[in-house]
Amino acid sequence: MAKTIKMKRRNLFSWILLTPSLLFMGIFLILPFLLLLVLSFRDVDGMMTMLPTYSLAQYKEVFTSDIYLRTISSTLWVALLTTAICLVMAYPAAYLLVRSPSKGVRTLFYILLVSPLLTSVVIRTFAWIVILAQNGLVNEVLLKLHIISQPLSLLWNMNAVIIAYVQVMLPFAVLPIATSLGEITPNLRQASMSLGAGRLRTFLKVTLPLTIPGMISGSVIVFSLAAGSYITPLLVGGRLQPLLPLSIYQQVMQISNLPLGAAMSLTLLVFVAIVVAVLGWILKRWEGRMNG
């Protein structure tokens, strides 16, 4: 009897501790999400005034308009490409981070890796404008070297968006991969080599498979960020790029079609959620196989 009272008390205590964060999440995440959901079913008239009726009209528009379908697919494609490039570029960096022999060098690498996160995304993206603009660093150098006679237009296209994305999101891919790499027992590589596998084969058959969890975690972060970013594509790609966050901004702030903006937001959310769920499922399967 006394025990159950004690348990109940302990339970109550945990709930008390959880309350502030639950309240915060409820008010600033769950509630807005529900409002958004309701909003996305509202009808509007020609003047974008909201009507008291509800229908699937907004979703119908999103999924039947060629422009929006193209926007959705290019948003997902850019996010996928960014994720792939980030993974490829993050792997060697993570390797260096984990394998560098001295602790001082390792700390230095960590600082170098994380320090960009200390400045705002806007500033980091502006740097790309300085580098890629008509009279920017790259064009000036190529012109001075007489490799080109006309400045290249490197800015205001999807390539610029991807370049900036990769730079901004690379640390989010490096850190989980480095964690995964660090968890591999060095003996496993030795065992592989003692069985006759060279360095490349050891990497492909042992190291790479064992860092799948890190790669998946990194992919989840990079993909969701890349699919949902607004400022970076706006600054280096321009507001006309076919990317969902830009279209949503346009609907809400310029056209004032709030229900359509809400429907697009939820569409984006669902697509990202599907990708994250699939990756999560793969991760769970893999870890289950290794650790039961």
Place this chain on the structure above:
Amino acid sequence: MSNITIRQVSRQFGANTALKQVDLEVREGEFFSLLGPSGCGKTTLLNIIAGFLEPSTGEVLIGGREVTDLPPYKRDIGMVFQNYALFPHLSVFENVAYGLKIRKLPKAEIRKRVEESLASVRLEEFAKRMPHQLSGGQQQRVAIARALAIQPRVLLLDEPLSNLDAKLRKEMQTELRSLQQSVGITTVLVTHDQEEALTLSDRIGILGNGELQQLGSPMEVYRRPANRFVAEFIGQVNLFEARKAPSGGEVPAGTISYLTDKYRLSSEQPLALIAAGIPELEGKESVLFMLRPERVQLSLERNLQETNQAELCVTDVSYAGNSLRIAGTLPGGGELIVQAPDPSFSVLPEPGQIFYARWAPEDLIPLV
């Protein structure tokens, strides 16, 4: 099957010398143990044989072929690690097949060899399991099967049993030894467990401070340790620093009398040690003698016929099941450790009790 030759191998880590000019020959087909306390360089030496470390100087030959500059994957070795090092993402079958796939054997041959290897460690039923589904002992058996499946020239074992509990370790020792005998593979075991080295090995190399202290059969290193380091590392010992007694005293024929100052009788006289007159003692003025605790006998009465006898006041008794360890001091100072087989006493001795300890002249082993 091959012998291993270590020639003048040294290894430095920065300013530290882990190995100093070690010369060693592991014979074909023998079970050889590298024994020593932690930090003695035994693992360094094993890693040099495996190729995970390069020696600073010296060379390594496996089967007469110089391999000093070869990477591990070209040395044709089988290795078993303390933490088993099974690939967690591969099944038991795939783990054992790993080295065979690299050797590009035909599929049917791989299947056959994996099944044979698993059968040799009695795990044929477990092929489909993942490593995390196995117990520690089973994991280590898979590691052994994996190392042997590639039919390597030598088998290297890095403290393979020290993660197992005592009972399982004993079982695995027996199994490992019989497996090694049936395969006939040259085997090097690294261990800090002297009992394990004594039970398993044909020969033992004892490493201390980066140097090879002694090389010999288990019986040789236990009964005739080469020096104080070996004597103290393998088993327990009583050590006597002794000087030759001035001649004139009565000494039985064929023996030499020594005096040890740290051990004193009730009369404050130094304890006299009567040692067998073996050639090593000839012309030696001061000698360090070793006396194994199990060679000392205790009795309640003074025995008039015996040489080497001392009164002993018991200070500590510990009962270990199959034996009894008794520590005591001589009346004038000096501690003596005695080990007696279990049923020697119907009632356990108690601290404060007085016994007479005695031992034969042949049991005083000089450490030269």
